[in-house]
Amino acid sequence: MGPGRVRAVFFDLDNTLIDTAGASRRGMLEVIKLLQSKYHYKDEAEVICDKVQVKLSQECSHPASTCITDLRTTHWEEAILETKGGPPNRTLAAECYLLWKSTRLQHMVLEEDVRAMLAELRQDFQLLLLTNGDRQTQREKIEACGCEPCFDAVVVGGEQVEEKPAPSIFHHCCDLLGVQPADCVMVGDTLDTDIQGGLNAGLGATVWVNAGAAGPPAGSPTPHYIVASVLELPELLRRMDRERGES
Template sequence: MKLVEVLEQQYGLDHDTAVESSNTFLRALRARPDDESFTIDEWPAHLWRNALPKNYKHITKNISAEWINLRFKNLALTNDVIHLLETLREDYLLGLITNGSSRAQWQKIERLGLRKYFDCVLVSGDLPWEKPDQQIFFEACKKLNVEPKTCIMVGDRLETDIKGGKKAELGGTVWVPLQKDEVASDMPDFTINKVTELPEVLPNSPKFKHSTSKIC
């Protein structure tokens, strides 16, 4: 809806056209988040060019830049999440596993400054597997030099994060649903409302000191 506001207020599109253009762009991006025949920033501009009405093609470059700024502003870690990661890392090894094309995912990782919070970062686009394939979880465990049974998977997607964690027979799975009415088909070991509640379900909580567990 932020995109719709920008298209309406800054570029004069009527509401219905702004909604349709935004939805068309987002559907195209989700279907194909990257195309290496374009630079990483040119690709979304190309998708916007196809999504906008003919008489608004001239704003393609500007709205693409607006979208990129909005995206990373809304993806940025909050202070509470940064504190959580920094505190967890005092006693746990932390791994990040993300599905997606290599360039698109690394762009997010780098622009959001995520690397410094994790001991291992895996992008499925660099590997022959993606979540929920158990092999990508085993690879993370290998990088961290730990056994799968000592790891906990924390994720918001049942079909990839929780299902994959269970297939890999990790020590536990923690689900953070994106929508309150979402029903868990692959039952996680724990469900929390937001990631900052994670310490409540970890071993030796709430201060989670002196634990030997690892978190992926």
């Protein structure tokens, strides 16, 4: 890292600060219960949810004019049709989507130890939330977990011209806080967006949150630091400052 102390820390949201994957699994379990008890889908219920999960994972950036509710209801409609056949059932698809979504949001929780860590860091650094995704979806998550007051600024990729890993969105974040890229640290769980984006933008450091604490796969972006939990960040930032002071 270059000379000078860290002035700002950018945080990813999903699976960095909140357990989005776990919340989504809870939503899928509720849909399975619904399909099995109300509609008597036995093995088909899990197959449908597995298909939807694949469709969700394959979503790419879409125009702002696209309604995320329509898009994701269509995921469910297609999965039901592919599994059960028959005419499309938009009503059932909408019921499944809304149950999954509402259950997921109920479990979008910013744990108290994470909230306390952010409060501690904010005494010494500016904090910014930088999350990719559809504007409506991400804003709903932010509201559900009540994290916005923990940050000096919030930037949602779906509201910008480009998302992570494009340098432009990182430079926009720097402008918001009045800092230089070299004075900033990006913290996130995704190598291709969080880490690559931080590297692309010339940030002072990138921190990969990886519960396995193993190194990145061959050919992947290489983070400056790896932590098993975001809660390790205060000590890591103190170490960064010591390293900078010695350089």
